[in-house]
Amino acid sequence: MSKPGLPQGTRDFGPDTVRKRNFIFNTIRSIFELYGFQPLETPAMENLETLMGKYGEEGDKLIFKILNNGLNDPKNIEKAKAGFENVLAGRNDKSITERALKYDLTIPFARYVAMNHGQLTYPFKRYQIQPVWRADRPQRGRYREFYQCDADVVGSTALLNEVELLTIYSQVFQKLGIDVDIRINSRKVLSGLAEAIEETGRMMDITIAIDKVDKIGVDGVKEELRTRGLNDNKIDQLNGLIFFREENRNASNLSKFEFIKKSALYNKSATLQEGVKDIEYIITQCEASGINNIRIDLTIARGLNYYTGAIVEVTAKGVTMSSIGGGGRYDDLTGLFGVPNVPGVGISFGVDRIYDVMEELKLFPKDVQVGTRVLFFNLGSPESLAAYSCMQDLRKNNIACELFHENSKFDKQFKYAEKKNIPYVIIIGSKELAEKTAVIKDTRTGEQITLPIAQVGSFSFL
RNA sequence: GUGAUCAUAGCUCAGUUGGUUAGAGCAUCAGAUUGUGGUUCUGAGGGUCGUGGGUUCGAGCCCCAUUGGUCACCCCA
Numbered sequence: 150m151s152k153p154g155l156p157q158g159t160r161d162f163g164p165d166t167v168r169k170r171n172f173i174f175n176t177i178r179s180i181f182e183l184y185g186f187q188p189l190e191t192p193a194m195e196n197l198e199t200l201m202g203k204y205g206e207e208g209d210k211l212i213f214k215i216l217n218n219g220l221n222d223p224k225n226i227e228k229a230k231a232g233f234e235n236v237l238a239g240r241n242d243k244s245i246t247e248r249a250l251k252y253d254l255t256i257p258f259a260r261y262v263a264m265n266h267g268q269l270t271y272p273f274k275r276y277q278i279q280p281v282w283r284a285d286r287p288q289r290g291r292y293r294e295f296y297q298c299d300a301d302v303v304g305s306t307a308l309l310n311e312v313e314l315l316t317i318y319s320q321v322f323q324k325l326g327i328d329v330d331i332r333i334n335s336r337k338v339l340s341g342l343a344e345a346i347e348e349t350g351r352m353m354d355i356t357i358a359i360d361k362v363d364k365i366g367v368d369g370v371k372e373e374l375r376t377r378g379l380n381d382n383k384i385d386q387l388n389g390l391i392f393f394r395e396e397n398r399n400a401s402n403l404s405k406f407e408f409i410k411k412s413a414l415y416n417k418s419a420t421l422q423e424g425v426k427d428i429e430y431i432i433t434q435c436e437a438s439g440i441n442n443i444r445i446d447l448t449i450a451r452g453l454n455y456y457t458g459a460i461v462e463v464t465a466k467g468v469t470m471s472s473i474g475g476g477g478r479y480d481d482l483t484g485l486f487g488v489p490n491v492p493g494v495g496i497s498f499g500v501d502r503i504y505d506v507m508e509e510l511k512l513f514p515k516d517v518q519v520g521t522r523v524l525f526f527n528l529g530s531p532e533s534l535a536a537y538s539c540m541q542d543l544r545k546n547n548i549a550c551e552l553f554h555e556n557s558k559f560d561k562q563f564k565y566a567e568k569k570n571i572p573y574v575i576i577i578g579s580k581e582l583a584e585k586t587a588v589i590k591d592t593r594t595g596e597q598i599t600l601p602i603a604q605v606g607s608f609s610f611l
Numbered sequence: 612g613u614g615a616u617c618a619u620a621g622c623u624c625a626g627u628u629g630g631u632u633a634g635a636g637c638a639u640c641a642g643a644u645u646g647u648g649g650u651u652c653u654g655a656g657g658g659u660c661g662u663g664g665g666u667u668c669g670a671g672c673c674c675c676a677u678u679g680g681u682c683a684c685c686c687c688a
Contacts, residue, residue, distance in 0.1 A: 154661095154678080154679070155679090157678085157679070157680090205686090207685070207686050207687090208686080208687090210612075210686095211686080211687085253688090281688085283686095283687080283688090284612095285685095285686070285687075286612080286613095286685095287680085287681090288680095288681070288682060288683080289681075289682075290687090290688080291686090291687070291688080292688090295688060296688085297688065357686095451687090471687070471688080472687075472688065473688070474688070475687085475688070497688065498688080499687090499688025500688080501688070502688055503688090526646095526647095528646075558644095558645080558646095558648095559645095559646060559647055559648065560644090560647090560648055560649095561648090562648080563647075563648030563649075564648060564649075565648095566648080567648070567649060574647095574648095576646080576647075578646060579646090580646080588647090590647080592648085592649095595647095595648095597647085
């Protein structure tokens with residue numbers, strides 16, 4: 150038997166980590182609930198065909214496929230061999246695999262909406278907190294199993310939904326203490342730009358290229374556009390807007406809008422105008438309610454295929470970590486599953502990256518580590534029986550406590566309390582037992598008081 | 612999927628051009644100290660050097676493969 154291990158890109162979470170993660174989950178969940186979203190859960194696996202083709206070419210490659218059972222059954226072997234040839238040719242084959250681990254929460258949600266659209270009350274607002282899996286090569290901030298926390302609204306085209314979702318972003322990150330940039334763009338703007346330079350078919354090429362401006366700079370983007378088949382004339386037309394980002398990074402949103410509207414391309418595409426107006430509305434509304442960390446950014450693209458309207462991406466300031474949240478509007482996601490005309494918009498929180506950011510910036514409050522509030526010392530048989538009954542009284546009052554498992558030295562029992570970050574110890578020894586008292590000690594301050602045992606239950610362990 | 616880099620005690624790491632029984636700090640356990648901890652002192656346990664091959668008289672060190680971590684690309688939460 151060799152040493153046990155974990156599959157690449159997966160992790161165990163110890164007690165401390167789980168508590169910190171729960172702090173994030175609880176924060177997000179409470180805000181989702183506050184805004185009227187309802188919980189939903191879907192299976193870890195979906196039928197492969199539900200997922201395929203929804204995330205772009207790259208996305209399809211990263212879907213974890215599940216091998217069918219019973220391939221070695223004599224009656225399946227011939228079919229499996231033929232199917233495997235198909236797989237080797239780079240295609241999927243139902244005789245080999247027909248299920249896969251879910252890749253995100255949005256597509257399974259769309260599948261759910263399509264299956265239940267008759268029963269749902271629209272607009273349907275749901276939130277979902279579950280793991281997803283991607284067969285990516287792991288690196289910083291990238292895992293093969295990670296949690297997403299999504300909130301989506303389907304059945305409404307109102308931009309008010311976008312405003313509300315952005316408000317949720319703002320509020321959650323404020324509660325977590327993370328200073329963030331929320332960048333917004335619209336697929337309409339991107340496709341409008343492609344339309345304006347008469348390259349409608351190259352919209353993805355254009356967006357992928359300009360999305361890299363942070364990394365490779367303006368000249369790099371131009372080169373990338375060139376290799377993706379745009380001629381210099383068209384690149385120059387886009388150039389103004391690419392430079393727009395570089396040179397006016399910190400300009401106000403208002404001046405950015407003016408800049409875009411002045412652009413020669415603006416009048417060439419109704420889609421572009423529509424996109425700009427959408428964003429203008431969203432930002433104006435957000436700013437009106439005091440949210441001022443949303444910036445228009447023409448270079449965010451978002452890789453997922455299904456977005457059609459506003460798109461948004463959240464990054465943390467002060468750390469080198471890619472986006473910790475993202476989302477956008479999709480006009481017809483359920484159409485892929487046979488139910489047309491159900492528009493939606495949603496956001497996602499990447500809990501694992503949020504965790505990494507909070508760890509790096511030391512943003513977790515100290516008290517998330519407190520589980521047990523009171524440790525009863527074990528000082529012998531009759532003493533521990535008295536302690537046990539006192540402890541049960543506290544537990545009835547909802548105070549988490551435990552009795553040290555054996556009669557060990559004081560030193561050892563104190564160290565246990567210290568390690569587990571337990572704020573109070575209660576000492577009932579032979580002297581206290583005789584006097585029917587207990588010593589309550591605050592391990593943080595070292596202060597201690599002696600109380601009659603009967604009064605311990607009414608002590609406030611803060 | 613492509614490329615780079617790393618892997619030595621529970622943790623963080625030393626380990627010289629390949630040379631005898633592989634070290635330190637922290638942690639753990641025991642004792643100095645049998646009712647008030649986090650200090651100090653003394654001692655102890657713990658590693659077939661990620662795994663599998665190879666070169667060599669001899670490998671923690673060199674070579675190949677493999678697994679895992681990290682980083683970049685691709686892409687993304």
